[in-house]
Amino acid sequence: xxxxxxxxxxxxxxxxxxxxxxxxxxxxxxxxxxxxxxxxxxxxxxxxxxxxxxxxxxxxxxxxxxxxxxxxxxxxx
Numbered sequence: 001x002x003x004x005x006x007x008x009x010x011x012x013x014x015x016x017x018x019x020x021x022x023x024x025x026x027x028x029x030x031x032x033x034x035x036x037x038x039x040x041x042x043x044x045x046x047x048x049x050x051x052x053x054x055x056x057x058x059x060x061x062x063x064x065x066x067x068x069x070x071x072x073x074x075x076x077x
Contacts, residue, residue: 010043015059038063046075 003015016037034055040063041048051060052069064070 012041012043014039014041017055036060048073048075 001014001016003013005013007013014037016039017034018037019032019034021032035052036055036059037050037052038060039048039050049063049070049072051063051067051071053060060067065072
């Protein structure tokens, strides 16, 4: 984790960095590469969304559901 903050709605945001040793994100080269992610956890804690971007392209600036590397998860309880 690189950074953590809260917005005015109570959502918690994270910037993270990682290295993928197994393969690539869709549309990108395979093999080891580093990536940056922008995460948002809803104020209720029931929704987690994030978007990934290869590190050499910088940081994601928004969480866009249309982005091919967008993911969303819901807590069932």
